[in-house]
Amino acid sequence: MQLPNEGNVPGAQADESPPMDVSISEEEELTPPEKLSIVDDYEIIAEKALAPLDEEIIDQQYSHWEIKEFSKLPDRSRGRVFEAGGHKWNILLFPRGNNQMEWVSVYLEYADLQDNPSPENYACAQFLICASSLSNSTHYTINVAHHRFTTDESDWGFTRYMELGMLCNTEAPFLEDDGLRLSVVVRVVKDSTGVLWHNFVNYDSKKTTGHVGMTNQGATCYMNSLFQSLYCTNYFRKAVYEIPTENDDPNNSVALALQRVFYNLQFTDTPVSTTELTRSFGWTSLDAFMQHDVQEFNRVLQDNLEAKMKGTPADGAIKKLFVGRMKSYIKCINVNYESSRSEDYYDIQLNVKGCKNLEESFKDYIAEETLEGDNKYMAEGHGLQDAKKGVIFESFPPVLHLQLKRFEYDFMRDTMVKINDHHEFPLEIDLEPFLSHTADRSQAHKYILHGVLVHSGDLSGGHYFAFVKPAKDGRWLKFDDDRVVPATMKEVLDENYGDEQMPMRPAMRYKRFTNAYMLVYIRESMINDVLPDVTKEDIPRHLIERIEEERQLREKRLKEREEQHLYMNITLISDKSFQANEGFDVVQFDEKNLANQAFVDIVRIPKNQTFGEFKNKLSESIDAPASHFRLWVMVNRQNRTVRPDTPIYDGEENSTMDDLRAKCQNTQPNFRLYMETPVYFDAKGNPTFPTPPQSNTTPHMLVFVKLFEPELQKIRGVGKIYVIRSNPVRSIEEELNEMFQYAPGTELLLYEEIQPKMIEALNKESTFLKAEIQDGDIICAQKKLTEDEELRLREAGLYITVPEYMNYLLHRVQVSFAPKIHGSNVGFQLTLHNMMKHDEVAAKVAAKLGTDPDKIRFYVPNLNDEPKAAVRPNVHTTLEDMLQTVYSRTYGFKLFYEVLNISLSELEFKRLVKITICRPTLDNTNTLELLLLKESQMSDLIDTLNEQQVVSEDLKIRVFETIKNRFYREFRATDPISELTESADAQLYMEDESFVDTKKRLQRRTGLDDKEWSKVRISIVSPLSTTPIKEDEFQLFNHKFNNGESLGLDHIDKSGRYKGGSERGLFIKG
Missing domain, CATH: 3.10.20.90 (Phosphatidylinositol 3-kinase Catalytic Subunit; Chain A, domain 1)
Incomplete structure (x- = not known):
């Protein structure tokens, strides 16, 4: 039995309000002057109780089940079968509850499935189930629901329909004299899309729509929606296929990766991964979790592809398809003077706010602005003149991308906001009224809607999907990441206009946050050129062959995994394997790298293959008689070496290889064998082997x-x-x-x-x-x-000697050395002995750099692969000690180095302090390093600066410690420099002014004009609080900054570009 889907029907969108499974009491919904009877007025009751639907109602029927002996009913009981919409139905009753002992459970059952349990046999129905008193048909309770009835979900209703106590309520019982009426009204609904109320379990997008979706890597739904639109622009797809990519790697070639995505969208049956594509962009997994502006992403992508298309058969395809031309002009009113400039455009950004539809947005776009009064135009040769300023379109491209400005900066709220205003767009639009009078009008400029890209949510986040009509005379499809479903015209148009959602009930209204943000139109006269058929003849042969090879390899691996339990691996080594080994043991049995060693073979065989059969196949593969080699079992010795132990005797010819493995070395995943080739031959040239060891x-x-x-x-x-x-x-x-x-x-x-x-x-x-x-x-x-x-x-x-060299092999380690300051020197690798002393390592590095080893200082990396603490050397410090704190062992050992101006022995008694001297403007700062005795005080630091005439003695100096570009604390003259944090800098900050002057200096440093600066808010900021500075008399000089406090400037980015919560720059490298 199925529980009702409480308030959430599968397939419904986040901002839609589908009819829910609800209970409605007579008093709440159907309060009449004259009470309604469920027997006589069921049609009126159904009209009031069942929510209006957009779908066509095929049929509406009712059925009453008058139960005389309710207490004697079986635990699972069915009412009579009735027909509605050409289907059979019945009530399914659990009088003592369906796993709910204190409730009555009631469902509507799709009886057709008892005779025809086919997956293709389904029905969609909206229904109500009503319990009423046999003696009073106006005393009832109603529950309503809707459902897609299938073989997997053949009944739907209410597990907790009514409490047993309510059923027998003494004041107004429904159950009288053990009798009860159950009524059902069923509306069978036409499933025009084929997916109405679908739960999408085992849904096949390809079978239903002919298309497949794309997997979402985290936040790549915006990208998926755009790629589906571009894929369905067939001319663009064919142009991408024309880019030569025979020798490219899909991991760093955007063109090849996109070709592969397009091919898979056309020919595979499952959602297509975009991981390879984003990897070709140069993106990390973190980049895939950052949403970007679709228009910006589209432009960066098109620029990249245009560059790849130059000099190829696809050269100029993008410009031909997407580029139009517009003219910006200023025309004087009173004199005959006009200044104009024509330029290409790839898309048009249209206002939504203040425009009720697309036509008004175009009118707004080309509306002229009058330059007059203080805003007159300086016309060359005519002086200041009243003028008209505007833009006009000189041509529209075959495929027109329209960006609806759904995100903009709100000056009243001082923040970016999403515009959810109602804005309609048509299926067809004539753009000739927006053309220049000199434009070519030989063909009509009627445009047909081809795609609607949608954003659902608000500024801080949301979801992207697309509606596209792939074929000229085809149906609309909804592309929502990995799912593609047929769509209705209401879903394409009305539900994406924005503004208020149509209510389920008159009293309910709420804001719609799902709306179109990009529209794709195709010029009607060119639609056949834009949407030609794309066949395998249009696809590069190398692409088809490569993908087919990969498919076969995947199938082979899948089959191997499925049959893995039937097979075993043989690790086969020979004399050649030993001769190629330049390390320990016979061969180095590292299972991860064993297959990469020379002359080591991994052979996969059936477990039931006999030793005789294996030996014969081996004889064929090496082209030598079976008598010319002998196989030994290799075993793990107690000292962790692997050596040949004993030959396999001829008496084992009929034993299976799996039995031999179990008998000889049952702890190893691979059966390890050594193939011995002969050293001695008899007089006839036949090989002879010494007698096998028996004891x-x-x-x-x-x-x-x-x-x-x-x-x-x-x-x-x-x-x-x-x-x-x-x-x-x-x-x-x-x-x-x-x-x-x-x-x-x-x-x-x-x-x-x-x-x-x-x-x-x-x-x-x-x-x-x-x-x-x-x-x-x-x-x-x-x-x-x-x-x-x-x-x-x-x-x-x-x-x-052998022991010395073997000891070196045992302890050798390859270490990467990188300069502490990026760009100061080159990185390199050295193979060293991990028991080398610090001075020996320094000598090796110094020899590589051509410098003094006593001036080499080493640093270990932290988890972020940045220099951490300096290595403190002593006579006992070894390379192994230095590498013990290195975290990147998975990727190899690494140390940072620094070439000092002084020796380490001198540095042992002194402290290197980095000084940044700040003056009234940031462009007048300088940084230097001082070497001070470790016992020095801050007064010694200042005296040293005075001696070097770095600062004037008559200036008042304050010394601050900074950590991560932040003032951490202020020092007194008597404070020792030993209190400086190891990684901190000392800051000299000259300050003695009121805050009104401080703000002027801050404005000069930030470079903001007066208008922008007026919006800046300045506060004392700590991790837990923010205290605005409002008084101009406030003196920053006198403020004692607590631990963690800093000066904060709050300035809003008013660029108008919505980043979707990400400030990371958008780029495509491959």
Whole structure:
């Protein structure tokens, strides 16, 4: 059962007032001299109770259900079936409530669905349900509602129709002798749009209208409404398609991103995202939450596209479509003199206030102004003359954008306001009366309404949507973000004129805040040229192919996700993977970056694929017989390394790969395998592998070998060898020399890479068994250096042994260095050891900059990636210490640097203070820096300034601390400079005057003229209060500013441009 939609019908707009589900008592609504009977006067009662509708009423019928034994009714009871509007209906009653024990629940049920439960079978009805006494039909209570009856909502009414206590009220009971009458009056309403009272659950815009909507990113409804209008201007759409974009990236090409949006609007079935488009504008997610003026946005967009169209087949398309020409003139009345200028326009801004319709707005636009009296015109050669000033249109474009000035500055209220005045606009308008007498009139200037862009709300916020008629002879559609619905002419015209809302009942009137702010008209004689068919032949082939590839990829990924539980991933490494590794382990098993490592393959296979099948497919892919490789399971060791552990035996040919994973390494998402290729071959050239290890008694072990070359500062995987467990470590030395292409007898140093933090030298006299070498272990080798070679490499700052170099690899970090003051130097990156001392880091940075390392000062960044606190160095400070407070680790490490004029050792005993000296005008200020002993007082600061003759000694000086461009507190001469906040500046402010003179200086500083300055209000402002300064005798000099107080100037921006709550500038980059 359905609860009534209390006061809010799905699909109704915010400022509309749909008929609500309400209760009406006889006394409240139907007070007659003569009481009405629900049996005899149901038509009169229905006329009074049911709200008037704009929709056509197909039929109105009634039904009475006289219940004789109410208490014996089942919990769910139905009245007789009756017909109305060609549909079957009945009353659905829950005498003991529908999950409401103290209430009677009553509904109207759409009985047609019992025989035909099709989604296409629906009906719209307005109805009343009335309970009355069997003995007195004038004693009743009424509830009214309306609903769209569908398979999902086949009944509608009132769960709390009437309290059981009221039903049996002893004074005026409805239930008498266990009898009750339930009556229903049903008006079946014509659904002319197909969406009347639709709840839009599972609504398909494309199926219903042939169009799809656009998703709202936060506050981009204004943009969506404009784009839908431009999309439906087919000539414009075809011109956008003609911009060459084959080599563009949609993330930074507005033209390509717009082409993609237009293509998706035409060919997809779901709402189109604009994220890619706004990203191409250079916008962030914050920009998408800021509303902008639609006219301004349209002009910026058109300018961008015009630039892209130059020199292409689309060159001049925008001007041809949207640009007209007007003439501004001044014509003298008494002498034969006229001054005029013609210019292009892309849109026309028309007044709403004082104009009742569009024709009056045009008349107002071209109305002449008389220049006379003190406002006479200086005509060249004629002196001051009375004159007429005005504008006249010389031509109108094929597509005319009219901006209705719904936002303006109200001087009486001293604020921006929205104009909701009633202003009508027609479906057709003749613009010839507004043309210059010299204009071309060979074709009529009759214009047809094509689009209405609407703003609903007030100045502080609201919602934008559009009504557009996409086809010449088509129907009007409402584009409201992700939803497109058919619209009635009342919705297009009457509901967007503004002013007062038509009331549901005569006593109710309220202001309408939904109205048109932009109109789009098309010249009737050119409508076929403006609205041609747009087919796939008009769309660039590369665009279709790219979008189709992306669609197929999305479908493939979707299918993979759906079938993910049937598949598993194999991580396959080989000898080539090891040879490409220049770091730790066999390969560096970082799951996020594993697929990007050379010669590491991620293979997706069905879980039920057998090991034999997998091996055969692998054989085909590498073009080698299955006997030419052997697969090993790789395992996680306790020391967190990943090494080959044991081969998969031929006896597992019929085991599934999922079973093998569960048996061998059930904790890993990917099944990790190492593909061993042969080293030894028999006399016939067939590969042979050492006997698989069965126990610790197996003689052969597989060992990986790395080579470290100190001169190159590089370690790399070279290959693998098979060692005999009982042999001494020295036994492999000559085999390694051959592998490294070293001369026989070259002495090597051998180490075992146990884990990154543990690289241990091997005793060459010990056996591999005693050295605890096992399958999958790694031996790192290097040539033994002479003392001279060691000395030379040490002096060059190089690492000379495997453990030293591995330690460097473990602790190396890439740090970005940026100048503290933007633009003072360039940024750069250095790869450093995180255990380097502060002085070593400074030396590296100084070498990069070519400066003294003792004058380098470092700063860590804050959360906003701005310089924070300076690093205080000492002999123990390491790079790791400096980076511990860096918050941007997700994006890499970063430090700011500053090149000082003095050394850090000198700075340790002194304090650098930035001084800004303010004089009577802001254009006469200067800033300097002083280096003072940390024990200095403010008097020392002033003495230093006097010594440098920066200020005159006869001037009275006040010293203020400023934080974030705000006076924070005033200092006395005896205050120590140590009380200055680390990031603050000291301000010297010369002041000794009455406030009337202070205001004059402030006016000069702001640059406002007398008229604008008269509107400025000056106050003492704190975070919790504002105290206006009204007395001219007030002396700012004597005011003691409390913590957080400042001087505030309140000045309104009277530019007339509504920013929709945003002061952020509008831009489009791509």
